[in-house]
Amino acid sequence: MLTRKTQDKFLLAATWAAATVTILFLLWVVWHVLSNGLSFVTWEFITSSYTRIGEASGIWPMIVSTVYMVVLTLSIATPIGIMTAIYLTEYAKPGSKIVQVIRFCIESLAGIPSIVYGLFGMTFFVTTLGLGFSILAGSLTLSILILPVIIRTTEEALMAVPMSYREGGYALGSSKIYTIWRLILPSAMPGIITAIILSIGRVIGESAPVFLTAGMVTKIPESVLDSGRTLTVHLYKLTQELFSQNEWDQAYATATVLIVLVLFLNLITKLIATRYAKKSY
Amino acid sequence: MNIGNKSLPQTAQSIPTKKRDWIGIFFHILFICSALVGVFSLATIVWFLFSEGLPAFRQAGVLDLVFGDLWLPPALFGIFPMIVASLASTIGAVIVGVPVALFTAVFLAELAPQWLANIVRPAVELLAGIPSVVYGFFGLVIIVPAIEVIFNIPAGNTILAGIIVLAIMILPTVITISETSLRALPPVYKEGALALGASNIYSIFKVLIPAAKSGILTAIALGVARALGETMAIIMVMGNAPAMPGSLLDPARTLTANIAMEMSYATGIHASALYATGIVLLVFIVILNAVILYINKKRAY
Numbered sequence: 394m395l396t397r398k399t400q401d402k403f404l405l406a407a408t409w410a411a412a413t414v415t416i417l418f419l420l421w422v423v424w425h426v427l428s429n430g431l432s433f434v435t436w437e438f439i440t441s442s443y444t445r446i447g448e449a450s451g452i453w454p455m456i457v458s459t460v461y462m463v464v465l466t467l468s469i470a471t472p473i474g475i476m477t478a479i480y481l482t483e484y485a486k487p488g489s490k491i492v493q494v495i496r497f498c499i500e501s502l503a504g505i506p507s508i509v510y511g512l513f514g515m516t517f518f519v520t521t522l523g524l525g526f527s528i529l530a531g532s533l534t535l536s537i538l539i540l541p542v543i544i545r546t547t548e549e550a551l552m553a554v555p556m557s558y559r560e561g562g563y564a565l566g567s568s569k570i571y572t573i574w575r576l577i578l579p580s581a582m583p584g585i586i587t588a589i590i591l592s593i594g595r596v597i598g599e600s601a602p603v604f605l606t607a608g609m610v611t612k613i614p615e616s617v618l619d620s621g622r623t624l625t626v627h628l629y630k631l632t633q634e635l636f637s638q639n640e641w642d643q644a645y646a647t648a649t650v651l652i653v654l655v656l657f658l659n660l661i662t663k664l665i666a667t668r669y670a671k672k673s674y
Numbered sequence: 675m676n677i678g679n680k681s682l683p684q685t686a687q688s689i690p691t692k693k694r695d696w697i698g699i700f701f702h703i704l705f706i707c708s709a710l711v712g713v714f715s716l717a718t719i720v721w722f723l724f725s726e727g728l729p730a731f732r733q734a735g736v737l738d739l740v741f742g743d744l745w746l747p748p749a750l751f752g753i754f755p756m757i758v759a760s761l762a763s764t765i766g767a768v769i770v771g772v773p774v775a776l777f778t779a780v781f782l783a784e785l786a787p788q789w790l791a792n793i794v795r796p797a798v799e800l801l802a803g804i805p806s807v808v809y810g811f812f813g814l815v816i817i818v819p820a821i822e823v824i825f826n827i828p829a830g831n832t833i834l835a836g837i838i839v840l841a842i843m844i845l846p847t848v849i850t851i852s853e854t855s856l857r858a859l860p861p862v863y864k865e866g867a868l869a870l871g872a873s874n875i876y877s878i879f880k881v882l883i884p885a886a887k888s889g890i891l892t893a894i895a896l897g898v899a900r901a902l903g904e905t906m907a908i909i910m911v912m913g914n915a916p917a918m919p920g921s922l923l924d925p926a927r928t929l930t931a932n933i934a935m936e937m938s939y940a941t942g943i944h945a946s947a948l949y950a951t952g953i954v955l956l957v958f959i960v961i962l963n964a965v966i967l968y969i970n971k972k973r974a975y
Contacts (some may be wrong), residue, residue: 396795397876401874402975403874404878405785408780408781409781411777411778412777412778412781415774415778415797415798415845416794416797417769418842420802421816422805422842423800424809425809425812427818428722438818458947472676473711474708475707475710476704476705476708480709484706495710498712498716500963501716502712504717505719506899506905506959507905508930508933508934508957509723509956510719512723513718513719513722515937515938516945516949517718540715541712567696569698570701594803597839598804599805600805600806600906601934604938605938614962625807625906626807628808629910632910635966648808651805651807655800659796659799659800
């Protein structure tokens with residue numbers, strides 16, 4: 394048997410090794426993509442349209458589709474999510490039957506694999522409601538998918554607002570809705586913005602439910618009823634046809650754009666978190 | 675709101691005046707309706723899943739569909755190879771990923787110097803944010819060719835490649851939740867162990883980890899859910915042959931991949947069979963959630 398000291402040393406080494414492995418994998422993924430892709434991310438690549446063959450292929454239509462998708466999804470899901478969170482924290486009696494039902498449903502929604510959302514979205518929004526493969530169908534599907542994230546994060550932000558704010562508001566004779574609007578929501582704002590940024594990340598990152606509902610047409614969508622290909626779907630399609638060097642370069646460049654976007658979103662979240670932490674103390 | 679205008683102080687009961695606060699009522703109703711959107715969404719999804727999937731079960735038979743070996747739409751709809759592939763890749767990812775994640779969580783919660791933890795933690799969060807297609811792409815260009823070379827096989831698109839990619843992808847989930855549950859333990863646990871003369875490492879591994887067991891199990895269960903539900907990265911690295919895999923070095927198609935690959939052109943009973951695939955996938959998720967619920971019920975000490 395090993396002595397206790399050797400055991401300790403072994404376990405300590407194992408934790409350091411594990412953390413190193415985690416970091417190395419992250420660095421490897423990020424570095425491999427950036428080092429192969431960064432030089433191909435030119436202004437031209439970002440702003441020109443996709444031509445499939447030749448050197449001039451860009452990702453502008455995919456950027457437009459992704460932005461459409463993010464904006465539309467958030468404008469559907471954010472109000473509903475925030476209002477649900479307000480209902481759960483400010484109105485509903487904690488532990489009542491209806492709260493239990495709502496919470497159960499939100500938790501279940503969070504557990505459904507995203508491909509099932511795609512399956513559902515394709516039959517319900519695309520076919521049954523007749524929206525066709527469109528940004529709108531994709532956004533509606535993703536709205537349900539990100540709803541749990543928005544509700545939970547907003548709820549936490551609302552619950553972190555001190556009770557005295559509410560009491561103060563009511564003591565001054567403010568109505569409930571006025572107190573929520575003028576006192577509770579503003580002080581929960583950093584948390585709500587974090588929820589929104591998290592959702593932006595989710596919408597940008599999803600691919601399976603998106604290509605089943607929004608399709609993969611490479612044109613710039615002219616309206617929300619047009620089909621569009623988002624950046625992640627584009628990267629997926631590119632990897633299905635990696636034949637020439639040009640296609641490899643495009644795939645690396647697209648992956649680079651995605652990673653840079655994620656880095657950027659993480660940075661904003663961090664900035665909000667630190668600024669808010671400084672303010673409150 | 676204009677309390678100042680009211681000349682006389684009012685009693686508490688008289689404050690809600692007869693002028694009913696219509697705006698307040700309107701918003702109250704609006705908030706309730708919003709909260710019910712989630713309920714209706716879930717109901718619609720479940721209803722669609724079952725009404726679309728049941729015809730396939732009815733036509734092929736539940737046992738033939740779940741345990742059938744052959745997927746030859748529109749004639750045969752056996753999804754057992756996909757069940758095996760999903761379970762193999764998920765269990766493999768857990769075996770490879772969870773030890774690394776757990777040790778990293780211990781490192782972050784207990785052993786790392788503050789400055790180092792402040793670098794590793796954001797890195798883990800970043801790992802969580804990277805889109806799954808990027809992991810799939812990485813797997814395709816690095817892991818798949820590496821498997822071809824190491825095992826000297828013609829195509830590296832195998833279950834093994836899927837396991838490695840999924841193992842990386844579940845790291846952030848398992849690390850973050852395990853770390854949180856380790857940090858949530860009252861400090862007296864460790865202080866007590868140290869006071870009894872146990873070493874720092876001994877008290878972490880023999881006192882703290884057992885104490886945080888339920889949180890760690892929840893973390894693992896959520897990792898399993900992520901691995902089981904992952905679609906695009908798996909499609910990109912696992913080869914997608916709908917045949918029964920014989921070993922880890924065979925290509926395979928998971929339940930999620932089966933849906934994603936064929937849904938865009940499937941019609942009739944074929945589409946219904948894909949819904950049935952979704953139902954089977956959901957059954958696994960429900961079982962997993964029941965496990966999480968059971969773990970957390972037991973946690974209520």
